[in-house]
Amino acid sequence: MRLPPNVKAESFSEALKQFEQAVGKEWVFSSEEDIDLYRDSYTPFWHEEEEPIPSAAVAPSSTEEVQKVVRIANSHKIPLWIISTGKNLGYGGPAPLLGGSIVLDLKRMNRVLEVDERNHCALVEPGVSYFDLYRYIQERGLKVMVDVPDPGWGSVMGNALDRGVGYGPFRDHFDSHCGLEVVLPNGELLRTGMGALPGAKTWQQYKYGYGPSIDGLFCQSSLGVVTKMGFYLYPQPEAFRAGSVTVPKRQDIVPLVDTVNYLVNSGIAQGQFQISNALASPFGPPDLELANLLAKPGGPSTEELERYGAEKNLGYWSTMLKFYGPQDVIDAQWNYAKKKFSSIPGVRFKEEAKYTFPIDPKMVEQIPHLADLGIPNLSIFGIGVRPQRPMSYGHLWFSPIIPATGEAILEVTDVLTKAFRELGVPMPLGSIFPISFFPRTFVLIFGMEVEHNVAKNREMRDKFRKMVKIASEHGWGEYRTPTAFMSDVMDVYSFNNHALRRFHETIKDAVDPNGILAPGKAGIWPKSMRKERA
């Protein structure tokens, strides 16, 4: 029997019994087969002692049951690791950070509590997936759009609480939340914003309530179990259109990004976009001519690449902008965008997808990227997008935030290309494609491959840590990271001798003195474990 750290077998058995009383015998899992489901299938600790395997899992069906579970865990000082649906692939999946933790699995709390069509918002429980919420809306014909990520099986709440993102105007999912219900580490129930005012009908409309706003404390957090969360939804638009922009020269990236910033910061274009190297898709190998060019000793010159891009009619950089709204408005927006870009010599435009809402269900099969339209799906797992290298058993996302300037993208490309080469990390041309997950910055996102090979995984973990360091030395920090590296990432947010982490620790100790909730999450350890983890 696996045990939680510093917990005696007797106490653990007693706790399991109490959990069974609280949630029902069939919802406490401690057999090997059941626990296997709470392991990370992309774990970088495959076949290693260090793999953080839970000692058990417990799945309550209501807020009251969550309160009971938390109180029981507290009385035995058993660490809980909280998951909504556990689909956080590439960042740890359903597995705890600390081996032996009990997984508090909220999948049974899967009720859509409200969708308000007149003011475009929703209130959901943790287990509600994007599919669930979408289905709820479609069945009732409600004219609202959910902002969805790839893929759609994850939890709406869990994604937002992990600072996940989507594709449309409300792609910053934590930012588009409004109102929380939280079970605190002592089992007490708290509501934030207008939820604190009994009878208020604005819980999902007004974010702040009165006094300091504490919602941010529960994002990427170990301070509470969120049991209800509100979200702003986008009103169903009349139409969608997209258009792509290609520029011919390497240095054109500077005006390209500046112009995109103007358009997006003004609200003229909406949703996620990315800056791509037009010479290469991130997926698949380049053509032979380009491959030869890239294989030249010392690499190709900028001029050679620009000439290749011109000959092949590819250009050098490209981006695709998206527009949601009334047809006349989005047509005017795209026309204005083209006018703004036209100061870049040699710029070219291409009309991309156009749709009107509601989307005809018969058309759905033909839409290449459903997430743009708020339609949850699993096409990211389709056979056509599987990596070409058969050795990959999973990946860990390395995902730093970089400035939204052309200069920064060029600098990042140079620095990371060099670093990756030195570290021996394979990096195909075009694998640096900054994405606007969030407003006004880019996220770079690289999948570091996991294998079923202990030595290689150890090496990879070491490389991952080095990449976190190298990025931080240039001012680039991860927005989110796999559980295995949470302390490493928090470590580089070190201003004034780690003042931020020390502040987090002060709060953690005050709110969760026994340190039972998600110890180590975001690199914040409770008092009792802080020294040994340092």
Place this chain on the structure above:
Amino acid sequence: MRLPPNVKAESFSEALKQFEQAVGKEWVFSSEEDIDLYRDSYTPFWHEEEEPIPSAAVAPSSTEEVQKVVRIANSHKIPLWIISTGKNLGYGGPAPLLGGSIVLDLKRMNRVLEVDERNHCALVEPGVSYFDLYRYIQERGLKVMVDVPDPGWGSVMGNALDRGVGYGPFRDHFDSHCGLEVVLPNGELLRTGMGALPGAKTWQQYKYGYGPSIDGLFCQSSLGVVTKMGFYLYPQPEAFRAGSVTVPKRQDIVPLVDTVNYLVNSGIAQGQFQISNALASPFGPPDLELANLLAKPGGPSTEELERYGAEKNLGYWSTMLKFYGPQDVIDAQWNYAKKKFSSIPGVRFKEEAKYTFPIDPKMVEQIPHLADLGIPNLSIFGIGVRPQRPMSYGHLWFSPIIPATGEAILEVTDVLTKAFRELGVPMPLGSIFPISFFPRTFVLIFGMEVEHNVAKNREMRDKFRKMVKIASEHGWGEYRTPTAFMSDVMDVYSFNNHALRRFHETIKDAVDPNGILAPGKAGIWPKSMRKERA
């Protein structure tokens, strides 16, 4: 000599001497004349013992000096009340909540540290007013727009930290902030978001950094002294236009608000708007015919008011929408808005102001509402807008959040009209005009008049407290309140036996164990004073 509560004269004198060493003799104020400047000119405690008068004020010029001041205050357990420019009229002005506090006046820290024209953001110190920031931008010809409130002399940071609002697309000023530097109660310096990563160039671009987001803790807060704050700015748009919409029937308010919600939640219209009773301006008396109608025993019927509105070509309700962006886009947006409203029988539209940017300085004199265009001004204090009643010496804002539905506006109108009549609060027709200070809700805002009359002020304070209660019983809670009523307002945010306040108290005690920063702010009292205040 006035003393801070529970502080001996000796300790106080010693502290003043230490403050002088820290910031210079001329920046510590303890004479009666100097202290008078830190009294609230709109105080509801005029001529009363209870008026919270500070014992002194201290004005540091740098973050390092703020740290010294906070450490000195901590060592003597002297409460500090923090102001940026102290222009918070109607909510307490520069005066502390607790008499005898020392005002920490940040007016000398008035440097604009950065304005980024390419990614539309700024970093400022606390003493930077809207005028300062606007002047900085104009002098350099930068193509960004600041979102300004009425009036423009206040602090950009102070307004945001008090959850103040403006008029344009970024009118929720706290929401448009990005990145804080904070002196904690122990004197330690903290940076939030990407500011925690040394060398990051995205402090004013990416809000979250890594781990839980703590920024909200410093809004309407007593947990730290914010010494730097970043803001998103709006890129200078090509044009602005406004259009008003009038509907003829009382019940038309329901589709009117639903349609506005659709447009604003979609981003098709931007900035603040309000729903007005078209029969009456909030300023000035109604015409004689309407006055007679209103004076009818039992009041006029809905039909009579609708008939009067139709005869006078006024309609019943009206709103004005605003559009910022490229000319073709905003024209298409306004056209679409008219199409959406046209399902309301009898709806009428009026073209309002149109401008192109940059605004010609010669035109500024003719623009009725400069704040819409991001131009700070003091016209709100102009002689033409002074209240008609000569007895008014100031006002206290009563400002609850209500749902953004027509039904809620009708309910609020009924409830408050009745309550105000019973309380004897004068309430002219049209004084209920819900404003969209924040997205997806309305704020009602009433100025309760202060007089130089002790008995009347006592009565008024009593009425204010009753209004807070009455509103809360209907689910409406203040978003912000004068210092005199902070505890009353926090009191109604009482879900689960005041779980939110107890959570705030836990954090307060952990972060500020001596309770020296702004005791009582937002109804949160430090441990040492909690019992006596209960």
